[in-house]
Amino acid sequence: HAPDGAIPGRAPPPLALSEARCAAPMASSEEDGTNGGASEAGDEKEPSGRRRRLGLAATAWLTFYNIAMTAGWLVLAIAMVRFYMEKGTHRGLYKSIQKTLKFFQTVALIELTCFSLQGIVPTSVLVTGVQVSSRIFMVWLITHSIKPIQNEESVVLFLVSWTVTEITRYSFYTFSLLDHLPYFVKWARYNFFIILYPVGVAGELLTIYAALPYVKKSGMFSIRLPNKYNVSFDYYYFLLITMASYIPLFPQLYFHMLRQRRKVLHGEVIVEKDD
Numbered sequence: 254h255a256p257d258g259a260i261p262g263r264a265p266p267p268l269a270l271s272e273a274r275c276a277a278p279m280a281s282s283e284e285d286g287t288n289g290g291a292s293e294a295g296d297e298k299e300p301s302g303r304r305r306r307l308g309l310a311a312t313a314w315l316t317f318y319n320i321a322m323t324a325g326w327l328v329l330a331i332a333m334v335r336f337y338m339e340k341g342t343h344r345g346l347y348k349s350i351q352k353t354l355k356f357f358q359t360v361a362l363i364e365l366t367c368f369s370l371q372g373i374v375p376t377s378v379l380v381t382g383v384q385v386s387s388r389i390f391m392v393w394l395i396t397h398s399i400k401p402i403q404n405e406e407s408v409v410l411f412l413v414s415w416t417v418t419e420i421t422r423y424s425f426y427t428f429s430l431l432d433h434l435p436y437f438v439k440w441a442r443y444n445f446f447i448i449l450y451p452v453g454v455a456g457e458l459l460t461i462y463a464a465l466p467y468v469k470k471s472g473m474f475s476i477r478l479p480n481k482y483n484v485s486f487d488y489y490y491f492l493l494i495t496m497a498s499y500i501p502l503f504p505q506l507y508f509h510m511l512r513q514r515r516k517v518l519h520g521e522v523i524v525e526k527d528d
């Protein structure tokens with residue numbers, strides 16, 4: 254299919270370390286296909302696309318990052334299962350796992366600022382930007398900031414969806430980088446989202462919805478007139494607009510993943526006009 258660098262809306266092809274702060278020298282910018290590794294392609298004559306494309310330092314750094322993130326989200330999954338088995342309720346779950354969640358979800362900003370924007374990985378800046386910023390928003394400006402909603406069932410919905418997704422996604426990247434991608438990991442990466450994406454988004458929207466009365470009552474994060482800057486901001490209406498923005502944005506993310514699925518699992522050639 255078309256080279257990564259030729260896809261509009263996508264980050265440029267990976268850069269060498271001397272060219273970008275976070276990257277390592279690459280051997281070639283030649284396209285490697287989408288299966289994420291030579292083991293899938295069965296190509297034994299040449300090094301895999303990933304090895305050609307990324308230098309040793311970048312591969313090592315990405316592998317370390319992805320292993321750490323897989324481990325982090327696994328720890329979160331185990332903590333959630335243990336909590337539920339011990340307490341038999343979701344009440345108090347968020348409080349018990351919040352530190353781990355905040356840490357690993359916030360660290361994911363690296364993927365936007367370092368990997369995607371710098372072009373280390375051929376991921377879509379726009380898709381990754383919407384994905385990461387909406388998660389950071391949910392973690393810090395909703396669930397962390399509005400304590401009364403932390404025990405809502407909807408919080409569990411997005412926590413479980415995010416956790417399963419991230420364990421699958423980071424292990425997919427790790428195994429791909431190591432050129433030993435088991436088919437079931439690839440299959441999980443490009444099938445689980447079909448259910449988990451809508452479930453996660455439903456959890457997020459229901460949580461924001463549950464937050465609305467508290468935000469309205471408290472006037473939190475809002476700026477009222479009159480003030481010396483003559484500026485007003487109403488967090489309540491901001492949340493309504495944010496909820497509405499899921500309507501145009503979520504289908505784009507979902508269809509992006511469906512296109513990726515067709516490309517990776519079924520080898521379809523897809524020319525993306527825009528992300």
Ligand SMILES: CCCCCCCCCCCCC/C=C/C(=O)SCCNC(=O)CCNC(=O)[C@H](O)C(C)(C)COP(=O)(O)OP(=O)(O)OC[C@H]1O[C@@H](n2cnc3c(N)ncnc32)[C@H](O)[C@@H]1OP(=O)(O)O
Binds near residue numbers: 380415446454498
């Ligand atoms: C300020 C307020 C803002 C509010 C905004 C509101 C609107 C919000 C609307 C919608 C919000 C959605 C919120 C999210 C909810 C959930 O997550 S619910 C749980 C379910 N979620 C999912 O299933 C997420 C699925 N989406 C993805 O996984 C996306 O792929 C992605 C993470 C967003 C990235 O997109 P994409 O560009 O398709 O990247 P990939 O295909 O994964 O990667 C492209 C290539 O880059 C390589 N790569 C990427 N990252 C890495 C890495 N860390 N390490 C190594 N390599 C990496 C990848 O392997 C690909 O390489 P090639 O194989 O060579 O192409």
